[in-house]
Amino acid sequence: MKTKGKATSFDIAHYAGVSQSTVSRALRNSPLVNDETRKKVWEIANKLNYKVDKNASNLRTQQSATLAILLFEDPTGDESQINPFFLNMLGSITRACAKEGYDLLVSFQSISQDWRAEYEDSHRADGIILLGYGDYMDYQSRLQNLLAQNTKFVCWGATVEGRPDLTVSCDNYGGGQLAAQNFISANRTNCVFIGDASEHSPEFLTRFIGFKDTLEQHDIALGERCVANAISTEESGYHATHSLLANNVSFDALFAASDLIAIGAIKALKEAGLSVPEDVNVIGFDNIAAANYITPSLTTVQQNTTLAGQMLVQNLLALIKGEQITDTLLPPKLIRRQSTS
Amino acid sequence: MKTKGKATSFDIAHYAGVSQSTVSRALRNSPLVNDETRKKVWEIANKLNYKVDKNASNLRTQQSATLAILLFEDPTGDESQINPFFLNMLGSITRACAKEGYDLLVSFQSISQDWRAEYEDSHRADGIILLGYGDYMDYQSRLQNLLAQNTKFVCWGATVEGRPDLTVSCDNYGGGQLAAQNFISANRTNCVFIGDASEHSPEFLTRFIGFKDTLEQHDIALGERCVANAISTEESGYHATHSLLANNVSFDALFAASDLIAIGAIKALKEAGLSVPEDVNVIGFDNIAAANYITPSLTTVQQNTTLAGQMLVQNLLALIKGEQITDTLLPPKLIRRQSTS
DNA sequence: ATTTTTTTTGCAACCAATTTCATAAAAGGT
DNA sequence: ACCTTTTATGAAATTGGTTGCAAAAAAAAT
Numbered sequence: 001m002k003t004k005g006k007a008t009s010f011d012i013a014h015y016a017g018v019s020q021s022t023v024s025r026a027l028r029n030s031p032l033v034n035d036e037t038r039k040k041v042w043e044i045a046n047k048l049n050y051k052v053d054k055n056a057s058n059l060r061t062q063q064s065a066t067l068a069i070l071l072f073e074d075p076t077g078d079e080s081q082i083n084p085f086f087l088n089m090l091g092s093i094t095r096a097c098a099k100e101g102y103d104l105l106v107s108f109q110s111i112s113q114d115w116r117a118e119y120e121d122s123h124r125a126d127g128i129i130l131l132g133y134g135d136y137m138d139y140q141s142r143l144q145n146l147l148a149q150n151t152k153f154v155c156w157g158a159t160v161e162g163r164p165d166l167t168v169s170c171d172n173y174g175g176g177q178l179a180a181q182n183f184i185s186a187n188r189t190n191c192v193f194i195g196d197a198s199e200h201s202p203e204f205l206t207r208f209i210g211f212k213d214t215l216e217q218h219d220i221a222l223g224e225r226c227v228a229n230a231i232s233t234e235e236s237g238y239h240a241t242h243s244l245l246a247n248n249v250s251f252d253a254l255f256a257a258s259d260l261i262a263i264g265a266i267k268a269l270k271e272a273g274l275s276v277p278e279d280v281n282v283i284g285f286d287n288i289a290a291a292n293y294i295t296p297s298l299t300t301v302q303q304n305t306t307l308a309g310q311m312l313v314q315n316l317l318a319l320i321k322g323e324q325i326t327d328t329l330l331p332p333k334l335i336r337r338q339s340t341s
Numbered sequence: 342m343k344t345k346g347k348a349t350s351f352d353i354a355h356y357a358g359v360s361q362s363t364v365s366r367a368l369r370n371s372p373l374v375n376d377e378t379r380k381k382v383w384e385i386a387n388k389l390n391y392k393v394d395k396n397a398s399n400l401r402t403q404q405s406a407t408l409a410i411l412l413f414e415d416p417t418g419d420e421s422q423i424n425p426f427f428l429n430m431l432g433s434i435t436r437a438c439a440k441e442g443y444d445l446l447v448s449f450q451s452i453s454q455d456w457r458a459e460y461e462d463s464h465r466a467d468g469i470i471l472l473g474y475g476d477y478m479d480y481q482s483r484l485q486n487l488l489a490q491n492t493k494f495v496c497w498g499a500t501v502e503g504r505p506d507l508t509v510s511c512d513n514y515g516g517g518q519l520a521a522q523n524f525i526s527a528n529r530t531n532c533v534f535i536g537d538a539s540e541h542s543p544e545f546l547t548r549f550i551g552f553k554d555t556l557e558q559h560d561i562a563l564g565e566r567c568v569a570n571a572i573s574t575e576e577s578g579y580h581a582t583h584s585l586l587a588n589n590v591s592f593d594a595l596f597a598a599s600d601l602i603a604i605g606a607i608k609a610l611k612e613a614g615l616s617v618p619e620d621v622n623v624i625g626f627d628n629i630a631a632a633n634y635i636t637p638s639l640t641t642v643q644q645n646t647t648l649a650g651q652m653l654v655q656n657l658l659a660l661i662k663g664e665q666i667t668d669t670l671l672p673p674k675l676i677r678r679q680s681t682s
Numbered sequence: 683a684t685t686t687t688t689t690t691t692g693c694a695a696c697c698a699a700t701t702t703c704a705t706a707a708a709a710g711g712t
Numbered sequence: 713a714c715c716t717t718t719t720a721t722g723a724a725a726t727t728g729g730t731t732g733c734a735a736a737a738a739a740a741a742t
Contacts, residue, residue, distance in 0.1 A: 008728060019692045024730060034690060054465050055405070056728035059396040059697050084630060087428045094447050103465070104447050106435050124395050124444070263634065289425060293604065295636035349698060360722045365700060375720060397698030400727050 007048040015044045027052065067097055067316060068105040068125035072132045083232065083260070084288045085305070086132050089156065092309030093129060100313060102126075127152040127316040135200050136160075154316045156308065158202035159327045166319060168311045168328040172203050175301040175332035176210025179255045179283045182299070182334060184218050186341055188253035188281050191215060192226040194240050194265055195257025201231075204257040207285060207301075211255055225249050230261050237264025245272050252280055259284035259291045259300055266294065266339070282339040296338035304330055348389040356385045368393065408438055408657060409446040409466035413473045424573065424601070425629045426646070427473050430497065433650030434470060441654060443467075468493035468657045476541050477501075495657045497649065499543030500668045507660060509652045509669040513544050516642040516673035517551025520596045520624045523640070523675060525559050527682055529594035529622050532556060533567040535581045535606055536598025542572075545598040548626060548642075552596055566590050571602050578605025586613050593621055600625035600632045600641055607635065607680070623680040637679035645671055 009027070013020040018037060026033045026041035033041075044050075058064050071086055090106070097104040105125055128146070130153060143165055146153055155167045183191055195201070197208035212222050226249060228240035237256060244251075245268065254269075256262035262284030266276055276282050276296050284291060287302035311328045318325045350368070354361040359378060367374045367382035374382075385391075399405050412427055431447070438445040446466055469487070471494060484506055487494055496508045524532055536542070538549035553563050567590060569581035578597060585592075586609065595610075597603035603625030607617055617623050617637050625632060628643035652669045659666045 010728080020729085021693080021731080022691060024728095025691090028730085032690070037690080053400070053728050055396045055400040056697090057730075059394070059400055059699085060728085060730045062697070064396070084425070084428075087425075087432065090431070091428065091449070094449055098448060106431075106445050106447050107439060108432070108435050290631055290634045293631045293634045351698080361699085362701080362723080363721060365698095366721090369700085373720065378720080394698050397727090398700075400729085401698080401700045403727075 006053075007045075007050045008053070009050075011048060012041060012044050012050060015048075016041050064103075064124060064126050065101065066103040066105055066125045067127050067129060067313065068107065069093055069129045069131060071106070071108045072130075083132065084290065085258070085286045085303070088288070088305045089131060089309060092306045093312060094309075095306075096310045096313035100317060102313070102317075127154070127320050129153065129312050129316060130155040130157075130165075132156070136202050152316065152319045154312055154319065156312060158206050159329065160202050166315060166325065166327060168308060168315060169203070169330070170301075170303040170308070170332050171329045172206035172332075173210035173213075175285060175303075176207040176212070176255070177214045178301055178332060178334045179207075179285075180211045180214035180218075182283060182336075182340060183253040183255070183281060184215070184220070186253075186281060189215075189218075189220045190251045191220065191222055191253045191255065192228065192244060192249065192251040193222065193255050193257070194228050194230050194237055194244075194261050196229050196231060197227050197257075198229075201257075207255075207257055226251065230257070230264075232258040232260050234260050234264040234267070237261030238268045239264075241265040241268035242272075245269075245274075254280050254282045256282065256284045259286040259288045259298060262298055262300070262339075263290060263294055266296075266298070276339050277341040281341060283334075284339075287335050291335075292337070299337045299340040300335050302333045302335045304333070347394075348386075348391045349394070350391075352389060353382060353385050353391055356389075357382050405444075405465060405467050406442065407444040407446055407466045408468050408470060408654065409448065410434055410470045410472060412447070412449045413471075424473065425631065426599070426627045426644070429629070429646045430472060430650055433647045434653060435650075436647075437651045437654035441658060443654070443658075468495070468661050470494065470653050470657060471496040471498075471506075473497070477543050478541055493657065493660045495653055495660065497653060499547050500670065501543050507656060507666065507668060509649060509656060510544070510671065511644040511649070511673050512670045513547035513673075514551035514554075516626060516644075517548040517553070517596070518555045519642055519673060519675045520548075520626075521552045521555035521559075523624060523677075523681060524594040524596070524622060525556070525561070527594075527622060530556075530559075530561045531592045532561070532563055532594045532596065533569065533585060533590065533592045534563065534596050534598070535569050535571050535578055535585075535602050537570050537572060538568050538598075539570075542598075548596075548598055567592065571598070571605075573599040573601050575601050575605040575608070578602030579609045580605075582606040582609035583613075586610075586615075595621050595623045597623065597625045600627040600629045600639060603639055603641070603680075604631060604635055607637075607639070617680050618682040622682060624675075625680075628676050632676075633678070640678045640681040641676050643674045643676050645674070 009020050009023045013023045016023065018041065022033055022037060023041050026038040027045060069090065071090065094104050128151060147164060153165065155165050157167050157169055158172055159167050159169055193208050193211060195204040195208065197205050199205060215222055225247065228244045230236040230240035237260060241264065254265055256265050262282055266282055269276055269280055274280055282298065284298050284300035287300045291298040291300050307330055311330065315325050315328060350361050350364045354364045357364065359382065363374055363378060364382050367379040368386060410431065412431065435445050469492060488505060494506065496506050498508050498510055499513060500508050500510055534549050534552060536545040536549065538546050540546060556563055566588065569585045571577040571581035578601060582605065595606055597606050603623055607623055610617055610621055615621055623639065625639050625641035628641045632639035632641045648671055652671065656666050656669060
């Protein structure tokens with residue numbers, strides 16, 4: 001009982017003495033087949049180590065049971081280092097896909113590169129998840145491609161007014177509030193923000209606004225000089241903080257738009273002879289693994305990556321099914337550690 | 342010039358005034374078509390946003406242009422935390438696949454679970470990459486499935502004598518040597534090893550043997566009591582070190598089988614009032630991101646994940662092509678940081 | 683026993699490409 | 713001008729399933 005090459009449904013049909021259509025139905029547990037027949041077919045299929053050919057099946061049904069994830073890398077140079085936050089997301093998305101019975105096609109994209117692959121993948125997968133798209137301005141224009149193709153996709157990122165795509169994001173505004181509240185209750189009112197607070201990085205911008213609004217509600221001002229531009233890397237955080245200090249901006253509380261920035265900032269502070277948290281309280285954003293390992297350990301606004309992955313997949317699947325869905329906002333959570341007093 | 346639904350090669354054929362076969366040839370740049378015709382077909386294909394249907398193409402050619410990676414998770418409980426080393430590998434494998442024009446199908450497996458997916462995937466992909474298989478004894482028996490099916494696969498792990506699968510691995514023995522040499526030249530001869538030094542974890546075992554052999558070549562003994570069993574988690578490293586100290590084993594140098602173990606070990610040492618590196622020198626293995634962030638920063642044996650990913654993919658592709666290939670050993674490199682003097 | 687209804691089954695079309703084989707067109711040789 | 717070779721093209725088979733439709737078999741109703 002062994003066929004050369006892989007067994008096909010025809011082989012099973014032959015051994016079971018039924019037609020190939022019946023085999024197909026039996027294996028998909030269609031109610032149209034007799035229980036006895038079904039059992040016999042299944043037995044033979046198992047014996048032959050038979051598996052449905054996905055290509056044939058997908059071709060016929062015009063589905064792929066596959067989602068694609070496009071991970072845009074920060075242009076940090078070092079090839080092998082991916083933003084750990086995205087790596088976590090990748091893990092949870094993979095799991096969420098598996099749970100739903102979907103395969104996940106992973107591809108990494110250089111942000112600078114032309115978006116060919118995202119387009120290619122749109123033909124291999126039922127839907128796409130976009131992660132870490134870099135500069136929002138570039139992203140926005142490229143979005144048009146996907147929209148024009150009527151590709152189903154969801155995106156991890158800020159919920160921007162009038163944005164044409166469907167997003168899942170952390171409540172960045174709320175996260176900024178949490179940070180501000182923490183500083184206020186610790187009586188640290190001399191605050192700075194490190195991160196790109198412009199429309200180029202809507203997530204950072206939203207965090208900043210939540211932070212700023214909350215401070216202002218307590219009559220604390222955040223001057224222009226108290227915002228230092230930085231992208232989400234340790235180096236960038238280091239340099240931004242460094243130049244802030246070099247400009248004689250004095251502060252006792254620092255809110256970084258991401259943990260990587262915060263780690264760089266702490267390094268700069270230490271080098272300047274300032275101690276954390278005594279001289280400066282520091283709060284980051286993301287809760288990457290390193291946040292718990294550095295000294296002092298980093299207080300940070302945690303994004304629930306497990307939930308995020310699930311929601312991205314769930315929403316995408318709903319979108320594919322044609323259901324009407326809306327943007328999703330996930331609750332942030334402040335993780336208190338040593339970098340705040 | 343717009344068809345309902347996705348454009349097919351027939352649509353292009355129609356607009357170009359040629360047959361569908363010619364379209365297929367033209368798009369694959371077959372030498373059988375006239376340059377003029379080819380150009381015309383390409384133009385129309387571009388205009389129609391046409392992409393070859395992978396399902397149809399793969400079905401016909403009986404290939405998938407896809408590799409699958411099976412990531413076995415450590416049974417650590419916390420769902421969302423994946424061993425960061427493997428996450429890095431995932432990143433570099435993804436890149437290597439992209440470079441070779443292959444898609445990568447990712448799936449996570451609970452080690453305890455029955456290996457169904459690996460089998461399933463063997464039908465969707467041309468080959469499989471296995472990563473982090475947990476207990477080697479269990480793994481070995483399950484390997485038979487893959488071998489029986491004549492599935493093409495490569496594995497990241499120790500090169501074990503008589504092992505039936507093809508592996509790519511770091512030179513674990515050499516890594517152990519590096520650690521020992523470092524201790525010796527720092528005149529630290531009271532060494533311990535933390536990690537499962539048994540055939541259940543061949544990688545760890547090999548690191549241990551390289552370590553031990555080198556010490557013995559310098560007439561330094563490593564007693565039984567100086568090896569504490571641990572799996573690759575921070576907690577496990579913490580507890581192993583803790584019990585070593587509780588048993589009054591004294592030492593001035595500690596080699597951990599992985600960075601996570603080392604991080605846990607350092608925590609235990611600190612709690613016991615021992616300082617690193619003054620009282621105890623510590624060396625880890627892997628060079629995960631956290632190794633650079635902890636205090637003191639961790640001296641460690643780096644595994645080149647970028648190269649590892651490339652070799653895994655390259656070897657697997659060679660295997661698929663039917664080429665004769667052999668196990669690959671990658672050179673380790675000692676990264677000196679603060680945890681050694 | 684006969685008709686009606688229900689349950690199972692098989693035939694054949696279909697999905698979108700690749701590829702073999704036959705043939706038409708163009709080029710080359712004498 | 714005629715035959716041979718080369719080049720370019722199309723018709724049709726093929727890949728392995730899924731599914732609409734028709735028909736056969738079994739069960740139920742009269």
